[in-house]
Amino acid sequence: xxxSDSEEDSYNERSALVQCESPxxxxxxxxxxxxxxxxxxxxxxxxxxxxxxEPGPVERERASTPDGEEEELTLKYGAKHVIMxxxxxxxxxxxxxxxxxxxxxYTEKTSQRLIYTPFEEDPNSVGQRLxxxxxxxxxMISVIVVMTIILVVLYKYRCYKFIHGWLILSSLMLLFWxxxxxxxxxxxxxxxxxxxxxxxxxxxxxxxxxxxxxxWKGPLRLQQAYLIVISALMALIFxxxxxxxxxxxxxxxxxxxxxxxxxxPKGPLxxxxxxxxxxxxxxxxxxxxxSAMVWMVGMADSSxxxxxxxxxxxxxxxxxxxxxxxxDDATQGGRRRYSAxxxxxxxxxxxxxxxxxxxxxxxxxxxxxxxxxxxxxxxxFVAILIGLCLTLLLLAxxxxxxxxxxxxxxxxxxxxxxxxxxxxxxxDSLAAHQYYI
Amino acid sequence: xxxxxxxxxxxxSLSRRYYLGGFAFLxxxxxxxxxxxxxxxxxxxxxxxxxxxxSYVKKSALGLIVWVAVLTxxxxxxxxxxxxxxxxxxxxSFTIPLGTA
Numbered sequence: 001x002x003x004s005d006s007e008e009d010s011y012n013e014r015s016a017l018v019q020c021e022s023p024x025x026x027x028x029x030x031x032x033x034x035x036x037x038x039x040x041x042x043x044x045x046x047x048x049x050x051x052x053x054e055p056g057p058v059e060r061e062r063a064s065t066p067d068g069e070e071e072e073l074t075l076k077y078g079a080k081h082v083i084m085x086x087x088x089x090x091x092x093x094x095x096x097x098x099x100x101x102x103x104x105x106y107t108e109k110t111s112q113r114l115i116y117t118p119f120e121e122d123p124n125s126v127g128q129r130l131x132x133x134x135x136x137x138x139x140m141i142s143v144i145v146v147m148t149i150i151l152v153v154l155y156k157y158r159c160y161k162f163i164h165g166w167l168i169l170s171s172l173m174l175l176f177w178x179x180x181x182x183x184x185x186x187x188x189x190x191x192x193x194x195x196x197x198x199x200x201x202x203x204x205x206x207x208x209x210x211x212x213x214x215x216w217k218g219p220l221r222l223q224q225a226y227l228i229v230i231s232a233l234m235a236l237i238f239x240x241x242x243x244x245x246x247x248x249x250x251x252x253x254x255x256x257x258x259x260x261x262x263x264x265p266k267g268p269l270x271x272x273x274x275x276x277x278x279x280x281x282x283x284x285x286x287x288x289x290x291s292a293m294v295w296m297v298g299m300a301d302s303s304x305x306x307x308x309x310x311x312x313x314x315x316x317x318x319x320x321x322x323x324x325x326x327x328d329d330a331t332q333g334g335r336r337r338y339s340a341x342x343x344x345x346x347x348x349x350x351x352x353x354x355x356x357x358x359x360x361x362x363x364x365x366x367x368x369x370x371x372x373x374x375x376x377x378x379x380x381f382v383a384i385l386i387g388l389c390l391t392l393l394l395l396a397x398x399x400x401x402x403x404x405x406x407x408x409x410x411x412x413x414x415x416x417x418x419x420x421x422x423x424x425x426x427x428d429s430l431a432a433h434q435y436y437i
Numbered sequence: 438x439x440x441x442x443x444x445x446x447x448x449x450s451l452s453r454r455y456y457l458g459g460f461a462f463l464x465x466x467x468x469x470x471x472x473x474x475x476x477x478x479x480x481x482x483x484x485x486x487x488x489x490x491x492s493y494v495k496k497s498a499l500g501l502i503v504w505v506a507v508l509t510x511x512x513x514x515x516x517x518x519x520x521x522x523x524x525x526x527x528x529x530s531f532t533i534p535l536g537t538a
Contacts, residue, residue: 187532194531195515198508205465212458212466217438217451219473292439 081350082392084291086385088228089352089360093381095232096239096361097368105185106240107369114241116140121243133245137253140246144254145268148261152268156275167286171214171230175207178233214286227289231354235361239369247366251359251409258403273401289357292349350392356404360384363412367420375427376419383415384408440477448477449486456493464504467497 100106113120116139119132154163180203187194210230213223242250261267276283367380387408395402430437440448455470471494478491519526527533 184532191534192532193516193519193534195512195519195529196531197529198512198515199531201462201508205463208458208461208463209465209469219469220438222469 081291081396082389085350085352085388085392088224088289088291089357089385089388090381092228092232092235092357092361093364093384095228096235096365097377099182099186099232099236100239100365100368103185103189105189106236106365108240110240112241113243116143117241117243117246119246121245129245133243133249136243136246137249140250141253141257144257148268152272152275155272163284167284168211168215171211171286172207174230174233175210175226176203178237179203179206179229182233182236220292224289224291227354228357231289231357232361234354235358235365238358238362239365242362244370247362248413251363252413254359255403255406255409258405262401262403270401287355288351288353290349290351352404356408359405360388360408360412363409363416367412367416370420373424375424376416379415379419379423380412383411387411440473445484445486448474449490452477452490452493456497459497459500464501464508467501467504470494470497471501 117136118139119135121129121132121136123129151163180199183199183203209218209222210226212218213226238247258269261269262273264270273283363384364377364380368377385408387410388404391402391404391407443451452470452474455466455473459467459470474490474494478487478494481487515526515529519530522529
């Protein structure tokens with residue numbers, strides 16, 4: 001099967017760790033506004049009774065509060081958010097690693113490649129292989145850049161229908177086609193007989209409920225579960241279809257691209273975030289995982305829009321048709337994380353782009369494939385979580401959109417290569433000599 | 438989304454849509470309806486729309502039980518008789534287990 005581009009695009013969009021900060025926006029804004037987050041601390045200190053009447057500017061309150069307390073609260077919420085993100089990232093990685101270890105389909109190398117990586121890696125010559133993987137990487141990154149730019153342009157010119165249509169097609173593909181493939185492989189691995197009627201029922205139910213939860217309204221947990229599942233599916237596809245060395249180089253290149261796209265003033269993802277903030281709109285439907293923890297304290301409906309509730313779905317959809325593009329990879333770079341806290345004790349939680357999930361899982365999955373034993377896999381896993389922690393810490397400090405890939409992927413790559421080449425032989429020879437340390 | 442934060446009419450409408458949607462061969466949707474609205478329908482203090490939500494939840498549960506029964510029966514029959522059905526069994530099979538002996 002010649003899988004097409006859309007896969008790529010979708011993940012692009014998904015990588016985003018966004019933090020939304022808008023200190024001056026009054027909290028009772030009824031609009032669907034993600035950039036609503038107030039400085040939690042300050043808001044919290046405001047007596048609740050006065051809350052309704054004056055959404056005054058936050059700074060006023062801010063000035064009066066001691067910095068220490070603020071920081072403490074910020075860090076405390078930061079810590080909570082870290083945990084809220086650890087769990088889904090871990091789950092996604094666990095699903096990917098479990099599948100890789102048990103279903104051999106995803107580790108069998110085929111001669112089919114994605115059209116994004118047209119150069120074949122020749123195992124005979126190191127130089128040639130390296131060159132080809134670099135070329136593959138360049139092709140892929142340029143596809144991603146192009147898609148991101150297209151997405152930003154579409155967004156700027158308000159072609160929402162097109163974007164929504166694209167996202168829906170993408171998720172249709174992920175939810176139906178990829179899960180069908182996955183299920184088929186799992187059944188074959190476990191040697192289970194499955195009939196078509198039951199299979200159709202399963203896939204139909206899974207897919208339709210997934211579409212409903214992700215694009216419309218559904219229970220929070222179910223939405224999060226679906227997002228994790230589709231990220232895992234996407235990561236598995238990448239693991240299968242990206243050639244060995246190209247995968248590693250692509251991971252590195254994407255982290256760099258992410259860094260550039262989110263932090264540079266003219267970066268596409270940064271522009272995307274800013275445009276969304278200007279318009280007071282949520283960034284994208286369905287491309288971002290949001291771990292909202294919402295609790296309301298005696299407040300009536302001042303509704304802050306649950307921006308957290310837009311479970312942005314990650315579009316992973318690789319479209320099957322050849323050459324169909326449209327993948328909005330825009331989100332790829334935008335890792336933004338929103339930590340909005342309303343003064344009504346409503347915590348919007350943290351948002352992390354699905355692309356981040358995917359790439360973390362790709363890294364760990366490839367470590368599981370080629371690493372040989374569990375040391376490498378675990379090392380990569382720990383590295384990624386540490387990176388995520390650091391990124392969230394930076395987010396709490398800087399309070400603006402940050403790329404979530406670079407730190408984690410760097411740590412992951414460093415740990416992978418060093419564990420594979422240094423720790424593993426060491427452990428092997430220790431074991432061989434029965435020397436326990 | 439959080440059910441706490443939406444008004445009761447919307448909850449009712451949501452429950453109704455989930456119920457109606459389940460008729461499109463979607464017992465999973467009925468399951469989600471039951472689980473999600475269970476607390477709303479049975480464990481919360483009464484409000485105007487609650488009886489209707491309760492009825493939707495009950496009907497969804499009923500539909501779910503029927504589907505589970507049907508599917509279980511079919512799966513049991515299929516797994517038991519698949520080998521005996523010969524060609525038809527193969528035709529209906531998506532994956533055929535490999536033999537060991």
